[in-house]
Amino acid sequence: MRAIADRRRQPDAGIRELSDRLWTHSRLIRVTGLRAVAAAAPRRPLADTCTALADTLLDAVERTCLHPDGHWQRTPDDPSVDAALPATDPRTRATLAACRREPADDHFLYRFRHDERPLEEAEGAFLLCGFVMALAEHQQGRTVEASRWFERYRGACGGSGLYAEEFDIAQRRLRGNLPQAFVHAVLRETAARLGE
Structure with a gap:
Protein backbone atom coordinates (compact mmCIF):
# COMPACT_ATOMS: atom_id res chain seq x y z
CA MET A 1 0.00 0.00 0.00
CA ARG A 2 2.75 2.39 0.91
CA ALA A 3 4.55 1.78 -2.41
CA ILE A 4 1.33 2.44 -4.34
CA ALA A 5 0.68 5.62 -2.38
CA ASP A 6 4.26 6.87 -2.78
CA ARG A 7 4.48 6.11 -6.51
CA ARG A 8 0.95 6.86 -7.68
CA ARG A 9 2.01 9.93 -9.69
CA GLN A 10 5.07 8.28 -11.26
CA PRO A 11 5.00 6.87 -14.80
CA ASP A 12 5.66 3.13 -15.03
CA ALA A 13 5.44 0.17 -17.38
CA GLY A 14 3.80 -3.07 -16.32
CA ILE A 15 4.03 -6.42 -18.12
CA ARG A 16 1.93 -5.26 -21.08
CA GLU A 17 3.06 -1.66 -21.59
CA LEU A 18 5.82 -0.44 -23.87
CA SER A 19 7.42 2.43 -21.94
CA ASP A 20 7.09 4.38 -18.70
CA ARG A 21 3.85 6.41 -18.84
CA LEU A 22 0.75 6.94 -16.69
CA TRP A 23 -1.07 3.89 -18.11
CA THR A 24 -4.79 3.76 -17.38
CA HIS A 25 -4.84 -0.02 -17.21
CA SER A 26 -2.04 -0.24 -14.63
CA ARG A 27 -3.60 2.44 -12.49
CA LEU A 28 -7.06 0.83 -12.58
CA ILE A 29 -5.54 -2.56 -11.70
CA ARG A 30 -4.14 -0.93 -8.55
CA VAL A 31 -7.62 0.35 -7.68
CA THR A 32 -9.03 -3.15 -8.17
CA GLY A 33 -6.29 -4.70 -6.02
CA LEU A 34 -6.78 -2.20 -3.22
CA ARG A 35 -10.54 -2.80 -3.21
CA ALA A 36 -9.92 -6.58 -3.04
CA VAL A 37 -7.57 -6.11 -0.06
CA ALA A 38 -10.14 -3.87 1.63
CA ALA A 39 -12.82 -6.54 1.19
CA ALA A 40 -10.58 -9.22 2.68
CA ALA A 41 -8.86 -7.06 5.33
CA PRO A 42 -9.06 -8.62 8.79
CA ARG A 43 -8.81 -5.24 10.52
CA ARG A 44 -11.08 -2.29 9.82
CA PRO A 45 -8.30 0.37 9.69
CA LEU A 46 -6.57 -1.52 6.87
CA ALA A 47 -9.81 -1.74 4.93
CA ASP A 48 -10.46 1.97 5.41
CA THR A 49 -6.92 2.87 4.31
CA CYS A 50 -7.14 0.69 1.19
CA THR A 51 -10.55 2.08 0.26
CA ALA A 52 -9.40 5.68 0.70
CA LEU A 53 -6.31 5.11 -1.44
CA ALA A 54 -8.37 3.30 -4.12
CA ASP A 55 -10.81 6.23 -4.20
CA THR A 56 -7.93 8.71 -4.55
CA LEU A 57 -6.38 6.73 -7.42
CA LEU A 58 -9.70 6.28 -9.21
CA ASP A 59 -10.45 9.99 -8.91
CA ALA A 60 -7.09 10.84 -10.52
CA VAL A 61 -7.64 8.37 -13.37
CA GLU A 62 -11.18 9.64 -13.98
CA ARG A 63 -9.91 13.22 -14.22
CA THR A 64 -7.06 12.43 -16.62
CA CYS A 65 -7.94 9.28 -18.59
CA LEU A 66 -11.64 9.37 -19.34
CA HIS A 67 -12.15 10.14 -23.04
CA PRO A 68 -14.82 12.75 -23.94
CA ASP A 69 -16.81 9.88 -25.52
CA GLY A 70 -16.99 8.22 -22.09
CA HIS A 71 -14.52 5.35 -22.56
CA TRP A 72 -11.17 4.78 -20.89
CA GLN A 73 -8.22 5.96 -22.93
CA ARG A 74 -4.70 4.49 -22.73
CA THR A 75 -2.92 7.40 -21.00
CA PRO A 76 -3.69 11.05 -20.22
CA ASP A 77 -2.05 12.04 -23.53
CA ASP A 78 -3.12 9.05 -25.69
CA PRO A 79 -6.85 9.06 -26.50
CA SER A 80 -6.94 5.56 -28.01
CA VAL A 81 -9.03 2.97 -26.21
CA ASP A 82 -8.11 0.99 -23.08
CA ALA A 83 -10.34 -1.25 -20.93
CA ALA A 84 -10.69 -2.18 -17.24
CA LEU A 85 -13.71 -1.74 -14.91
CA PRO A 86 -16.76 -3.58 -13.55
CA ALA A 87 -19.37 -4.68 -16.10
CA THR A 88 -22.14 -2.42 -14.83
CA ASP A 89 -20.08 0.78 -14.97
CA PRO A 90 -21.15 3.03 -17.89
CA ARG A 91 -17.48 3.67 -18.67
CA THR A 92 -17.01 -0.06 -19.13
CA ARG A 93 -19.91 -0.23 -21.56
CA ALA A 94 -18.53 2.72 -23.51
CA THR A 95 -15.07 1.14 -23.54
CA LEU A 96 -16.44 -2.18 -24.80
CA ALA A 97 -18.27 -0.38 -27.60
CA ALA A 98 -15.05 1.45 -28.49
CA CYS A 99 -13.11 -1.85 -28.46
CA ARG A 100 -15.63 -3.42 -30.84
CA ARG A 101 -15.07 -0.50 -33.24
CA GLU A 102 -11.39 0.35 -32.93
Whole structure:
Protein backbone atom coordinates (compact mmCIF):
# COMPACT_ATOMS: atom_id res chain seq x y z
CA MET A 1 0.00 0.00 0.00
CA ARG A 2 2.75 2.39 0.91
CA ALA A 3 4.55 1.78 -2.41
CA ILE A 4 1.33 2.44 -4.34
CA ALA A 5 0.68 5.62 -2.38
CA ASP A 6 4.26 6.87 -2.78
CA ARG A 7 4.48 6.11 -6.51
CA ARG A 8 0.95 6.86 -7.68
CA ARG A 9 2.01 9.93 -9.69
CA GLN A 10 5.07 8.28 -11.26
CA PRO A 11 5.00 6.87 -14.80
CA ASP A 12 5.66 3.13 -15.03
CA ALA A 13 5.44 0.17 -17.38
CA GLY A 14 3.80 -3.07 -16.32
CA ILE A 15 4.03 -6.42 -18.12
CA ARG A 16 1.93 -5.26 -21.08
CA GLU A 17 3.06 -1.66 -21.59
CA LEU A 18 5.82 -0.44 -23.87
CA SER A 19 7.42 2.43 -21.94
CA ASP A 20 7.09 4.38 -18.70
CA ARG A 21 3.85 6.41 -18.84
CA LEU A 22 0.75 6.94 -16.69
CA TRP A 23 -1.07 3.89 -18.11
CA THR A 24 -4.79 3.76 -17.38
CA HIS A 25 -4.84 -0.02 -17.21
CA SER A 26 -2.04 -0.24 -14.63
CA ARG A 27 -3.60 2.44 -12.49
CA LEU A 28 -7.06 0.83 -12.58
CA ILE A 29 -5.54 -2.56 -11.70
CA ARG A 30 -4.14 -0.93 -8.55
CA VAL A 31 -7.62 0.35 -7.68
CA THR A 32 -9.03 -3.15 -8.17
CA GLY A 33 -6.29 -4.70 -6.02
CA LEU A 34 -6.78 -2.20 -3.22
CA ARG A 35 -10.54 -2.80 -3.21
CA ALA A 36 -9.92 -6.58 -3.04
CA VAL A 37 -7.57 -6.11 -0.06
CA ALA A 38 -10.14 -3.87 1.63
CA ALA A 39 -12.82 -6.54 1.19
CA ALA A 40 -10.58 -9.22 2.68
CA ALA A 41 -8.86 -7.06 5.33
CA PRO A 42 -9.06 -8.62 8.79
CA ARG A 43 -8.81 -5.24 10.52
CA ARG A 44 -11.08 -2.29 9.82
CA PRO A 45 -8.30 0.37 9.69
CA LEU A 46 -6.57 -1.52 6.87
CA ALA A 47 -9.81 -1.74 4.93
CA ASP A 48 -10.46 1.97 5.41
CA THR A 49 -6.92 2.87 4.31
CA CYS A 50 -7.14 0.69 1.19
CA THR A 51 -10.55 2.08 0.26
CA ALA A 52 -9.40 5.68 0.70
CA LEU A 53 -6.31 5.11 -1.44
CA ALA A 54 -8.37 3.30 -4.12
CA ASP A 55 -10.81 6.23 -4.20
CA THR A 56 -7.93 8.71 -4.55
CA LEU A 57 -6.38 6.73 -7.42
CA LEU A 58 -9.70 6.28 -9.21
CA ASP A 59 -10.45 9.99 -8.91
CA ALA A 60 -7.09 10.84 -10.52
CA VAL A 61 -7.64 8.37 -13.37
CA GLU A 62 -11.18 9.64 -13.98
CA ARG A 63 -9.91 13.22 -14.22
CA THR A 64 -7.06 12.43 -16.62
CA CYS A 65 -7.94 9.28 -18.59
CA LEU A 66 -11.64 9.37 -19.34
CA HIS A 67 -12.15 10.14 -23.04
CA PRO A 68 -14.82 12.75 -23.94
CA ASP A 69 -16.81 9.88 -25.52
CA GLY A 70 -16.99 8.22 -22.09
CA HIS A 71 -14.52 5.35 -22.56
CA TRP A 72 -11.17 4.78 -20.89
CA GLN A 73 -8.22 5.96 -22.93
CA ARG A 74 -4.70 4.49 -22.73
CA THR A 75 -2.92 7.40 -21.00
CA PRO A 76 -3.69 11.05 -20.22
CA ASP A 77 -2.05 12.04 -23.53
CA ASP A 78 -3.12 9.05 -25.69
CA PRO A 79 -6.85 9.06 -26.50
CA SER A 80 -6.94 5.56 -28.01
CA VAL A 81 -9.03 2.97 -26.21
CA ASP A 82 -8.11 0.99 -23.08
CA ALA A 83 -10.34 -1.25 -20.93
CA ALA A 84 -10.69 -2.18 -17.24
CA LEU A 85 -13.71 -1.74 -14.91
CA PRO A 86 -16.76 -3.58 -13.55
CA ALA A 87 -19.37 -4.68 -16.10
CA THR A 88 -22.14 -2.42 -14.83
CA ASP A 89 -20.08 0.78 -14.97
CA PRO A 90 -21.15 3.03 -17.89
CA ARG A 91 -17.48 3.67 -18.67
CA THR A 92 -17.01 -0.06 -19.13
CA ARG A 93 -19.91 -0.23 -21.56
CA ALA A 94 -18.53 2.72 -23.51
CA THR A 95 -15.07 1.14 -23.54
CA LEU A 96 -16.44 -2.18 -24.80
CA ALA A 97 -18.27 -0.38 -27.60
CA ALA A 98 -15.05 1.45 -28.49
CA CYS A 99 -13.11 -1.85 -28.46
CA ARG A 100 -15.63 -3.42 -30.84
CA ARG A 101 -15.07 -0.50 -33.24
CA GLU A 102 -11.39 0.35 -32.93
CA PRO A 103 -8.85 -2.37 -32.13
CA ALA A 104 -10.97 -5.26 -33.47
CA ASP A 105 -11.32 -6.89 -36.88
CA ASP A 106 -13.69 -9.76 -37.65
CA HIS A 107 -13.91 -10.81 -33.99
CA PHE A 108 -10.15 -10.66 -33.55
CA LEU A 109 -9.01 -8.16 -30.95
CA TYR A 110 -5.71 -6.34 -30.73
CA ARG A 111 -4.21 -4.75 -27.64
CA PHE A 112 -4.19 -1.31 -29.29
CA ARG A 113 -3.67 0.38 -32.63
CA HIS A 114 0.06 1.03 -33.11
CA ASP A 115 -0.34 3.45 -36.02
CA GLU A 116 -2.36 3.78 -39.24
CA ARG A 117 -1.33 0.39 -40.65
CA PRO A 118 -3.96 -2.34 -40.80
CA LEU A 119 -4.09 -4.02 -37.40
CA GLU A 120 -2.75 -7.35 -38.59
CA GLU A 121 0.40 -5.73 -40.03
CA ALA A 122 1.46 -4.25 -36.68
CA GLU A 123 1.07 -7.37 -34.53
CA GLY A 124 -1.02 -10.49 -34.11
CA ALA A 125 -4.45 -10.59 -32.55
CA PHE A 126 -3.89 -10.81 -28.80
CA LEU A 127 -5.46 -14.06 -27.62
CA LEU A 128 -5.82 -13.05 -23.98
CA CYS A 129 -7.80 -9.96 -25.05
CA GLY A 130 -10.19 -12.01 -27.18
CA PHE A 131 -11.16 -14.37 -24.39
CA VAL A 132 -11.50 -11.42 -22.00
CA MET A 133 -13.80 -9.78 -24.58
CA ALA A 134 -15.93 -12.94 -24.57
CA LEU A 135 -16.15 -12.70 -20.77
CA ALA A 136 -17.05 -9.01 -20.98
CA GLU A 137 -19.80 -9.66 -23.54
CA HIS A 138 -21.12 -12.42 -21.28
CA GLN A 139 -21.17 -10.03 -18.30
CA GLN A 140 -23.22 -7.61 -20.41
CA GLY A 141 -25.77 -10.34 -21.16
CA ARG A 142 -24.74 -10.54 -24.83
CA THR A 143 -24.46 -14.33 -24.90
CA VAL A 144 -24.46 -14.75 -28.69
CA GLU A 145 -21.63 -12.22 -29.07
CA ALA A 146 -19.76 -13.84 -26.20
CA SER A 147 -19.98 -17.20 -27.98
CA ARG A 148 -18.76 -15.65 -31.24
CA TRP A 149 -15.68 -14.20 -29.56
CA PHE A 150 -15.03 -17.45 -27.72
CA GLU A 151 -15.33 -19.66 -30.80
CA ARG A 152 -13.17 -17.35 -32.91
CA TYR A 153 -10.40 -17.57 -30.34
CA ARG A 154 -10.87 -21.22 -29.41
CA GLY A 155 -9.89 -22.08 -32.98
CA ALA A 156 -6.70 -19.97 -32.84
CA CYS A 157 -4.50 -22.68 -31.33
CA GLY A 158 -1.71 -24.74 -32.79
CA GLY A 159 -1.91 -28.35 -33.94
CA SER A 160 -0.96 -29.50 -30.44
CA GLY A 161 -3.87 -27.57 -28.92
CA LEU A 162 -1.56 -25.03 -27.29
CA TYR A 163 -2.09 -21.27 -27.47
CA ALA A 164 0.52 -18.61 -28.02
CA GLU A 165 0.42 -14.96 -27.04
CA GLU A 166 -0.78 -13.77 -30.46
CA PHE A 167 -2.39 -15.13 -33.61
CA ASP A 168 -1.46 -13.87 -37.08
CA ILE A 169 -4.82 -13.69 -38.86
CA ALA A 170 -3.27 -13.17 -42.32
CA GLN A 171 -0.97 -16.20 -42.18
CA ARG A 172 -3.20 -18.18 -39.78
CA ARG A 173 -0.33 -19.00 -37.43
CA LEU A 174 0.73 -18.49 -33.83
CA ARG A 175 3.03 -15.64 -32.84
CA GLY A 176 4.83 -14.67 -29.65
CA ASN A 177 5.40 -16.72 -26.52
CA LEU A 178 4.32 -20.37 -26.73
CA PRO A 179 2.69 -21.76 -24.69
CA GLN A 180 1.07 -18.75 -23.06
CA ALA A 181 -0.25 -19.81 -19.63
CA PHE A 182 -2.48 -16.73 -19.21
CA VAL A 183 -4.32 -17.58 -22.42
CA HIS A 184 -4.92 -21.18 -21.33
CA ALA A 185 -6.20 -20.01 -17.93
CA VAL A 186 -8.65 -17.48 -19.37
CA LEU A 187 -9.79 -20.01 -22.00
CA ARG A 188 -10.80 -22.35 -19.17
CA GLU A 189 -12.50 -19.56 -17.24
CA THR A 190 -14.38 -18.39 -20.34
CA ALA A 191 -15.52 -21.91 -21.20
CA ALA A 192 -16.79 -22.43 -17.66
CA ARG A 193 -18.64 -19.12 -17.53
CA LEU A 194 -20.25 -19.53 -20.95
CA GLY A 195 -21.21 -23.09 -20.05
CA GLU A 196 -23.18 -21.98 -16.97
